[in-house]
Amino acid sequence: RIQKRKDRFPPGPPGLPVVGNLFNSPKGHSWLAYQSWSTLYGSDIIHFKLFSNHVFVVSSSTVAKELFEKRSNIYSDRHQKVMVHELTGWDRNLALMSYSERWRTHRRHFHQYFRPDAVPAYHPCITTEVHKLLAAALDAPNDCIKHFRYMAGSATLNIVYAIETQPEDDPILIVAERGAQCLSEIVNAGSFLVDSVPALKYVPGWFPGAGWKKQAAVWREQVDALHFRPFEIAKAAYDSGNAKPCITTSLLDGLNKSADKKEYEQMVINVTALAYQAGTDTTVTSLTTLVLAMLFYPEVQAAARAEIDRVVGCDRLPELGDKESLPYITAVTKEVLRWHPALPLAVPHRTIEDDEYQGYFIPKGSLVIGNTWAILRDPSRYANPEMFNPSRFLTSEGTLDPDVPDPTEGFGYGRRICVGRHFAMDIMWLTVANVLAVFEINESVDAFGRVVKAREEYTTGLFSAPKDMKATFKPRSAAAVKLIRSVVAES
Numbered sequence: 001r002i003q004k005r006k007d008r009f010p011p012g013p014p015g016l017p018v019v020g021n022l023f024n025s026p027k028g029h030s031w032l033a034y035q036s037w038s039t040l041y042g043s044d045i046i047h048f049k050l051f052s053n054h055v056f057v058v059s060s061s062t063v064a065k066e067l068f069e070k071r072s073n074i075y076s077d078r079h080q081k082v083m084v085h086e087l088t089g090w091d092r093n094l095a096l097m098s099y100s101e102r103w104r105t106h107r108r109h110f111h112q113y114f115r116p117d118a119v120p121a122y123h124p125c126i127t128t129e130v131h132k133l134l135a136a137a138l139d140a141p142n143d144c145i146k147h148f149r150y151m152a153g154s155a156t157l158n159i160v161y162a163i164e165t166q167p168e169d170d171p172i173l174i175v176a177e178r179g180a181q182c183l184s185e186i187v188n189a190g191s192f193l194v195d196s197v198p199a200l201k202y203v204p205g206w207f208p209g210a211g212w213k214k215q216a217a218v219w220r221e222q223v224d225a226l227h228f229r230p231f232e233i234a235k236a237a238y239d240s241g242n243a244k245p246c247i248t249t250s251l252l253d254g255l256n257k258s259a260d261k262k263e264y265e266q267m268v269i270n271v272t273a274l275a276y277q278a279g280t281d282t283t284v285t286s287l288t289t290l291v292l293a294m295l296f297y298p299e300v301q302a303a304a305r306a307e308i309d310r311v312v313g314c315d316r317l318p319e320l321g322d323k324e325s326l327p328y329i330t331a332v333t334k335e336v337l338r339w340h341p342a343l344p345l346a347v348p349h350r351t352i353e354d355d356e357y358q359g360y361f362i363p364k365g366s367l368v369i370g371n372t373w374a375i376l377r378d379p380s381r382y383a384n385p386e387m388f389n390p391s392r393f394l395t396s397e398g399t400l401d402p403d404v405p406d407p408t409e410g411f412g413y414g415r416r417i418c419v420g421r422h423f424a425m426d427i428m429w430l431t432v433a434n435v436l437a438v439f440e441i442n443e444s445v446d447a448f449g450r451v452v453k454a455r456e457e458y459t460t461g462l463f464s465a466p467k468d469m470k471a472t473f474k475p476r477s478a479a480a481v482k483l484i485r486s487v488v489a490e491s
């Protein structure tokens with residue numbers, strides 16, 4: 001019977017006994033290899049094995065909807081790893097939690113602050129941070145990534161903990177940044193033996209060859225600091241009765257009503273730390289892609305600017321209230337998510353039951369990966385998908401075309417879809433509109449006066465960001481400089 005079921009796996013590259021496809025699985029930019037396997041085997045779903053683990057990769061929106069949405073009760077779990085979940089403390093992160101009552105409680109609490117009708121409350125804060133970004137770009141026109149990072153991090157810490165940060169050497173931003181970075185370090189470090197032999201977690205750090213255990217302890221401290229340091233500041237303000245209302249104070253209001261106060265407080269710590277962890281790198285990566293696209297496609301910059309000048313004029317900056325009247329800016333934002341998704345394979349899902357799809361057998365415990373890259377570059381959905389072309393989302397009259405699919409796969413799938421996507425879309429939209437209203441984005445010049453040519457090269461890993469991004473923000477006019485200075489002075 002087992003043999004019969006094995007024959008019913010979707011097609012995929014041939015593997016070896018015991019190790020499976022260990023030696024022919026891609027080492028970097030795996031979304032590209034999975035996309036070509038899908039073409040080679042003529043299937044929207046492919047299968048391979050890593051040791052005893054079954055991996056399925058889905059590369060069409062139809063199959064993704066069928067599995068992740070229609071069968072979300074089976075396809076919403078996450079793989080648990082000793083290094084990530086137990087030794088370094090990432091079990092607190094909703095995005096990595098197994099599909100359980102604990103995940104549901106965390107997601108419900110987080111969602112109430114980031115659902116579409118809650119997000120407008122953060123518009124004033126986002127607007128102030130975007131204005132500060134414009135001023136920072138005037139003063140340091142070559143540091144766009146640094147400015148994006150500060151904008152996204154500062155907005156998040158303000159909304160979640162009511163903590164005001166400084167652009168340089170802010171102790172809380174440093175702690176948050178370090179903690180969030182260490183997840184990428186763990187993922188990029190590859191596989192740890194302790195994940196295959198969990199008993200190794202009991203080996204003491206001083207044991208010869210257990211250097212990984214010492215590294216795990218360092219990571220653990222950083223993850224703890226990311227969770228506790230900002231929370232302690234917000235909690236102290238709450239206890240003193242002087243706190244500015246924020247997500248933490250709102251959650252702490254529920255503490256007295258909770259049956260298990262310790263457990264509730266732990267949930268508050270996890271939920272509040274989540275926005276920085278899940279929202280900063282994703283937003284910064286996407287905005288860096290915007291900059292790259294603007295270097296390659298100056299005509300898109302010009303079209304965006306023309307729309308802003310026509311609708312908003314030059315005497316004020318675009319606001320989120322202008323969204324309906326600036327469809328081209330919305331189309332640019334969507335195209336950024338589609339052209340180079342920040343997480344080209346989202347976060348892998350895991351099945352909790354045996355399943356069957358189109359005659360194929362998908363065993364319980366399989367990893368099922370949505371190949372967002374392939375789905376968003378599917379030529380049957382998006383013509384000439386390699387081109388950055390916001391107009392694909394517009395009708396011939398220039399309004400948003402409801403028949404062109406939104407690149408929602410950039411935010412993942414089914415019940416695990418990004419909870420912060422409405423907030424993310426607003427912060428991205430406002431940044432795109434404001435930056436293009438007052439700046440030209442140009443290639444930068446090196447110390448010898450030579451233009452640094454932009455390249456479409458991306459990093460590999462959980463996140464995929466433009467490599468060594470260099471660009472310069474040039475104010476469009478003296479009036480634009482004056483406008484930025486006056487807006488920042490006002491706010």
Ligand code: HEM
Pocket residue numbers: 094095096107110114274275278279280282283286342343346347348349409410411412413414415416417418419420421423424428
């Ligand atoms: C452009 C920015 C962003 C992108 C591209 C993005 C993308 C994603 C993706 C691909 C996933 C995995 C979905 C899956 O497993 O199928 C995810 C999960 C998540 N995102 Fe985002 N995200 C962004 C911004 C944000 C922001 C700003 C927040 C918070 C304020 C946030 C909070 C979350 C959370 C909490 C999860 C975990 C959901 C779960 O596992 O149940 N994200 N995001």
